[in-house]
Amino acid sequence: MSELRVVAAAIVDDGRVLCARRGVGGADAGLWELPGGKVEVGEADADALVREIEEELAVTIEVTGPLGASLLTRPGRDLRLVAYWCRLVRGTPVALEHQEIRWCDADACGALDWAPADVPLVSAVVAALRRDV
Helix, strand or coil, rough: CEEEHHHHHHEECEEEEEEEEEECCCCCCCCCCCEEEECCCCCHHHHHHHHHHHHHHHHEEEEEEEEEEEEEEEEEEEEEEEEEEEEEEECCCCCCCCCEEEEEEEHHHHCCCCCCCCCCHHHHHHHHHHHHH
């Protein structure tokens, strides 16, 4: 079985994390996720994440450290989601590929309906946001 490597950004600003609602159509449509995307062959995770966030949200980020990973088994392919803590360097996020984006504090983040691969990562984000308050 093949494995698809995907990276996600926990972009934190002022005690809130940027959450993105997946577009219509495709897997997990309408569910929330940490924004990001597929890692291309030969591409480093951080480079892929900076590129994907620029494409999806029209902003520049800096990857500041690892957050964690999750593995989701789906028919025909496993999805390995690797998340990183990030900070916004330039721009204001715009939902170019998502239904909606919003900045959420720990409580609001915990109340969203998350895509399955993001669920274990969001628990760590919520815990970190609560510690930093």
